[in-house]
Amino acid sequence: MRVSKEALLIILAFIAPIIVELRTVLAWANIELTVLESVVLGLAIVALVLVWAFFPEDESSSETPERQLSNGD
Amino acid sequence: MGQAIEKPEEKREIGHDEYNPVGTLALILLYFVLLVFLWFFMYFVEFLGNDPTVVGTVVASGVVG
Amino acid sequence: MKIHTYEKLWLGAAMVLIVALIATITYGAVGLGISMVDDEEETIDPDALDEDDRFNDPRVEHVGENEYEAYVVARTFMYQPDPIEVPANSEVTFYVTSTDVIHSFSVVGTNINTMVIPGEVSSMTAEFDEPGEYGVVCNEYCGSGHHTMEGQLHVVPEDEFDMTELEVEGDDEVAEDDEVTLNVSVENGMLDDLETTIEAEIGEETFEEDVTVEGDSTYETTITVDAADLGEGDHDWSVTVDDYEDSGTVTVVDDLEDDGGDDDE
Amino acid sequence: MTMSESGGTYIDNFPAEARVVRSALYSSFLALALGGLFGIIQTLHRTDIYRFIESDMYYTVLTAHGVFLVVTFTIFFLVGVFTWAVTTSLDRGVEDIxxxxxxxxxxxxxxxxxxxxxxxxxxxxxxxSADVLFTFYAPLQAHWLFYLGLVVFVVGTWLAGADWFRSWWAWKQENPDERIPLPTFMVLTTMLMWYIATIGIAVSILVFLLPWSLGIIDSVNPTLTRTLFWFWGHPVVYFWLLPAYMMWYVMLPKISGGKLFSDPLARVVFILFLLLSTPVGIHHQYLDPGIAEGFKFIAMTNTMFLLLPSLLTAFTVVASMEHGARQRGGTGYFGWLKALPWRDPVFAGMALAGLMFAAGGFSGMINAGMNINYLVHNTLWVPGHFHLTVGTASALTFMAATYWLLPQLTGKALWNRSVALVQVVLWFLGMTFMSNSMHRAGLLGIPRRTAEPQYQGFEFEAGVGSVAELDFQLALGGALLAISIVLFLANVVGTAFNGRSDDLPANEFAETLSGPEDSPQVLDNLKLWTAIAVVLVILAYSFPLMSIVDRGGLYGPDISPFPVSIETLSLLAFTLEQYTTAAIATTGEFVQTTLTGVIR
Known part of the structure; x- marks a missing residue:
């Protein structure tokens, strides 16, 4: 793992407001997303962060931490 | 998740004279820029764009479109 | 007192920010003329609004070229008048007061927004360039039905706007040897003269009169027709002035003892 | 800064005081539980996601939510944490338990x-009943018990303040030449502000609302009681906030592994709050008829200058955190952020609270602006704002601080630190959703304090997205916050049932990089600052109040027992203009001299 589980939790928390308002910001650039599209985009961003956090090392299987994350998210 | 109480591990002691909070300055200047941008956005786009607006009877001559 | 250079820098930036914020607001007030609801209006007795010239009959008045005044009363849980109608391309001054508790008068989607306090009159002037329909909400909690307190503000296209009021009083029942009379009054609330035609129809008979109703006045006329010409029975009548119409039915009876009493009004 | 010599926990050093502080905190948490419950009911009701009460009962729920959270929860926590701060920093128990x-x-x-x-x-x-909401604007009338309860509560806080002043005087006799320890200094200045501010509500209730609810007087002047409410109603927000500020200054640097960057500036900040918190209340009345625009403008300039202490706090507190991060090995312009102890719920909670306060500070700037108030006044924007300030900056800091305080007060280790960390993060997430959607909805004109913001005759138009989405966001946020409160309470209860622990950190405050010795002695002259604060309040309020009484009568429109003729009034208006100009100049000058004094 690149960061600790706690740090990952905090990072995801920080990303949340960005995801929430991403759609508004994109709308100014004339990119109109539907709710579904923005949810998918948000999940994709979260997935990217998870991959970034877990990819380099395989010491813990990626299943367990993800379950814990969904607790905290 | 870890239950251990974390003791703040101090790696080095930094005294008053050798400490320059550059990170704080960088962060807070970012905040400043954000504040100024959002203020202008709120005032000139959200507020003045929300016509009609209450105007004084004296100056009510199409100044606020 | 030792203050770090960076913190002094920030202190300076913070002061600049504060002054800039005040300057922006001042620009809005002085440069753009956005004025605040204030104390220019006299206080009023909230229990005696019906004795007040402005608020005994909540309404819109035409007070100058493209200038209107709206006298609005807020009470639990409604606004009067509702809807408020003004033309586009006009300057409207709202005078709003409350007869009971504190309300607000907030035109949704605009910067027309004021508290309405019993005993005080809020006055606000705004310009309406475009036609549109706005909701009006009370955004100050005023009691258990607060969420039902709403009204409407209609800004109608200039050429569709008038302040004409047509009122016709007609007989219900007329003896055959008498006359049927319609007392027509056309009120022109605008300051400009109203040139229009009064058209009336009783049974088969039609009348037409071209009139000029002077600004802020009422024109009255009487239309008469011999009941005998109509004949015994019910006769519909209608009077129209521009888009306004008033109508009714008159019964012509043989004699007065035939008290047929099918009143329509 | 004085510190407990013995190095033990608070309950070891002050067992009797620990019981009082604990009781205050438990009272506070009980209010949090009730207030939170009413909060989630409201969230689901107004968004029309789940309604199980009648809409007219919504306002009872809303009154309870407001009063329990912003009066009971915050102020009980405050008296607890202030007692802890005074006794710890003076290292002496209360004079008479x-x-x-x-x-x-x-x-x-x-x-x-x-x-x-x-x-x-x-x-x-x-x-x-008392369905009058937290603001109890007349002519809405509550049962007299409501007003009397508020009076008794406020008298309790006055005596609490007296208790802390008594401790300080006793300490001063024994330590005549020492500077006031920073935590005690913060407590005392906050209480001085509170004494000045509560004059407004005391007069409003004792002279007008209570006699009126008892039928002794027939009517009140709604503008007058409203203005007196806001005389108190704005400074009270600093009464909620300053305990959080205190924790950011005296605990957070230590939790971060560093030292407080500047003790002198912390004192300046609290003095500025003492001076400027009260003469600004009229900014809540920008859209009130019957108050001259000039008074509103003065309130605005004062309010804008009130940003200064918060902006200064942002720098000092972040710099203190950075000091900790760099001592822990952090580097770079932003890389040091990674070296902060994010896994510690005490730190994470306070840091996230501070971050949200930065956002709340921005919407506060908008609220402070005079004419832009037409856009946001009484819309959902406003609760969006104060859920970031009192609802996060204060509440989340209090919860995070509890994770530090509870072990100190009980001698028991925290039940579960992971749950605590998840709890503070959930609060941050929930509030992100809730306050963001509230701000957005407010800009569409959706009103606050309304059971059903769904109207018959028109619809709110969303520029981007839809009102339904905003409602969903709001409800989601509210649900996360409710879960967060449950986790918090579980941790409090779990800790209470833990066994005693020997392995707890000592009850100590953060040390300072620049200590009180670097600041001029005049900062500790509480009499001077109080006198200036009183003068500022008189300047800002005497003429508006006179004008309001003159217009609407002391006891409402029917009776006019204030015989001021029209001529005197216009004379008053003229004098007023002179005074207010002078007031602005004085304030400006004062700020300038203080600042230059401070900078040198």
Missing amino acids: RFTWLWYGLMTIGTVMAAAAILAGFTDSIDM
């Missing part, structure tokens, strides 16, 4: 009275 229990008892009785009046609104079988 019976007196301490007396004010705690008064506050409790007052709360029970007001709560009874509010909660009776849920049943028709008791002829009593």
Whole structure:
């Protein structure tokens, strides 16, 4: 793992407001997303962060931490 | 998740004279820029764009479109 | 007192920010003329609004070229008048007061927004360039039905706007040897003269009169027709002035003892 | 800064005081539980996601939510944490523990009275209600028990303040040449502000609302009681906030592994709050008729300058955190952020609270702006704002601080630190959703304090997205916050049932990089600052109040017992203009001299 589980939790928390308002910001650039599209985009961003956090090392299987994350998210 | 109480591990002691909070300055200047941008956005786009607006009877001559 | 250079820098930036914020607001007030609801209006007795010239009959008045005044009363849980109608391309001054508790008068989607306090009159002037329909909400909690307190503000296209009021009083029942009379009054609330035609129809008979109703006045006329010409029975009548119409039915009876009493009004 | 020599936990050093502080905190958490419950009911009701109460009962729920959270939760926490701060930093117990229990008892009785009046609104079988919301604007009238309860509660807080002043005077006799320890300094300045501010509500209730609710007087002047409310109603927000500030200054640097960047600036900040918190209340009345635009403008300039202490706090607190991060090995312009102890719920909670306060600070700037108030006044934007300030900056800091304080007060280790960390993060997430959607909805003109913001005759138009999405976001946020409160309470209860632990950190405050010796002695001259604060309040309020009484009568429109003729009034207006210009100049000058004094 690149960061600790706690740090990952905090990072995801920080990303949340960005995801929430991403759609508004994109709308100014004339990119109109539907709710579904923005949810998918948000999940994709979260997935990217998870991959970034877990990819380099395989010491813990990626299943367990993800379950814990969904607790905290 | 870890239950251990974390003791703040101090790696080095930094005294008053050798400490320059550059990170704080960088962060807070970012905040400043954000504040100024959002203020202008709120005032000139959200507020003045929300016509009609209450105007004084004296100056009510199409100044606020 | 030792203050770090960076913190002094920030202190300076913070002061600049504060002054800039005040300057922006001042620009809005002085440069753009956005004025605040204030104390220019006299206080009023909230229990005696019906004795007040402005608020005994909540309404819109035409007070100058493209200038209107709206006298609005807020009470639990409604606004009067509702809807408020003004033309586009006009300057409207709202005078709003409350007869009971504190309300607000907030035109949704605009910067027309004021508290309405019993005993005080809020006055606000705004310009309406475009036609549109706005909701009006009370955004100050005023009691258990607060969420039902709403009204409407209609800004109608200039050429569709008038302040004409047509009122016709007609007989219900007329003896055959008498006359049927319609007392027509056309009120022109605008300051400009109203040139229009009064058209009336009783049974088969039609009348037409071209009139000029002077600004802020009422024109009255009487239309008469011999009941005998109509004949015994019910006769519909209608009077129209521009888009306004008033109508009714008159019964012509043989004699007065035939008290047929099918009143329509 | 004075520190407990013995190095033990608080309960080791002050067992009797620990009981009072604990009681205050538990009272506070009980209010949090109730207030939170009412909060989630409201969230689901107004978004029309789940309605199980009648809409007219929404306002009873809303009154309870407001009063329990912003009066009971915050102020009980404040008296607890202030008692802890004074006793710890002076390293002496309270002078008379019976007196301490007396004010705690008064506050409790007052709360029970007001709560009874509010909660009776849920049943028709008791002829009593107080559905007047937290602001109790006349002519809406509550049962007299509600007003009396508030009075008893406030008297309790006055005595609490007296208790801390008493400790300080006693300490000063023994330490005549020492600087006031920073935590005590913060407590004392906050209480001085509170004494000045509560004059407004005391007059409003004792002279007008209570006699009126008892039928002794027939009517009140709605503008007058409203203005007196805001005389108190704005400074009270700093009463909620300053305990959080205190924790950011005296605990957060230590938790971060560093030292407080500047003790002198912390003092300046609290003095500025003492001076500027009260003469600004009229900014809540920008859209009130019957108050001259000039008074509103003065209130605005004062309010804008009130940003200064918060902006200064942002720098000092972040710099203190950075000091900790760099001592822990952090580097770079932003890289040091990674070296902060994010896994510690005390730190994470306070840091996230501070971050949200930065956002709340921005919406506060908008609220402070005079004419832009037409856009946001009484829309959902406003609750969006104060859920970031009192609802996060204060509440989340209090919860994070509890994770530090509870072990100190009970001698028991925290039940579960992971749950605590998840709890603070959930609060941050929930509030992100909730306050963001509230701000957005406010800009569409959706009103606050409304059971059903769904109208017959028109619809709110969303520029981007839809109102339904905003409602969903709001409800989601509210749900996360409710879960967060449950986790918090579970941790409090779990800790109470833990066994005693020997392995707890000592009860100590953060040390300072630049200590009180670097600041001029005049900063500790509380009499001077109080006098200036009083003068500023008189300047800002005497003429508006006179004008309001002159317009609407002391006891409402019917009676005019204030015989001021029209001529005197215009003369007054003229004098007023002179005074206000002078006031602005004085304030400006004062700020300038203080600042230059401070900078040198």
